[in-house]
Amino acid sequence: MDKTDGQQKRQRDKGIAKGGAAEHAYNVIREEIILRLAPGSDLDDALLVSKLKLSRTPVREALARLAGERLVQLLPNRGARVAPMGWNEIREHLEALDLVQRLVARWAAARRTEAQLAEIERSEARFEQIAAKEDGAAMIEENWQFHGVIAEACGNSIIAGMCKQILTQGLRVDRVAMFHEYFGSDSTYKNHIATIIEDHRKIVKAIRDQDLDAAEHFARLHTETARRRYSEAISGRIEPQMEVALNTTMEVI
DSSP states (O other): OOHHHHHHHHHHHHHSOTTHHHHHHHHHHHHHHHHTOOTTOEEOHHHHHHHHTOOHHHHHHHHHHHHHTTSEEEETTTEEEEOOOOHHHHHHHHHHHHHHHHHHHHHHHHHOOHHHHHHHHHHHHHHHHHHHTTOHHHHHHHHHHHHHHHHHTTSOHHHHHHHHHHHHHGGGTTHHHHOGGGSSSHHHHHHHHHHHHHHHHHHHHHHHTTOHHHHHHHHHHHHHHHHHHHHHHHHTOOOGGGOOOTTOOOOOO
């Protein structure tokens, strides 16, 4: 890089609002991970610098932050990659998700304030509005917010932080649950989204009613919804219209 290019990049860094260069890099890379990059994909440092039109420092700061959230792995002398999520990682993620979502839902039912309840209800309503538009990217973000505000209402900042961390780790594969193109049919997709909405409604009602057992119960069922969807996506379930009649006699030409 010559002196002029270096000056231009420094000016760009300064041109993004305060705290902004690293924050901008973080947001762009995070979006790529959530929406486009598969777990295990390489993150070439030089390509990121070129694409973002930033100097290396904010890009590396962003990657370090994403590594702290376990969305990225930093590899010695090899750059970075999207954190992989194979069978074992998904199993561990679902086990942790089941535990923390049951816990925060139960404690939120016991401890939530009226203001927190109102925010939970607003987030649940926003998710339904977004779902009606079939906007997968926005659904992923609002789903994170919905479970995040429930976590905040549990009354324990350490547990809330753990829950948000686990929710963030799941962002690597959440598109298989929210994006239409990952489903074999329109009806399968709509039924799945309807199940998510119904799960959310039941969790909110239990928190509103301060029914601790019901809140934990429906939180567990909601994790089962995720477990089933991940299993379907990984196994590549064959839909009826994809079946092939293998006993059909083929004419030899």
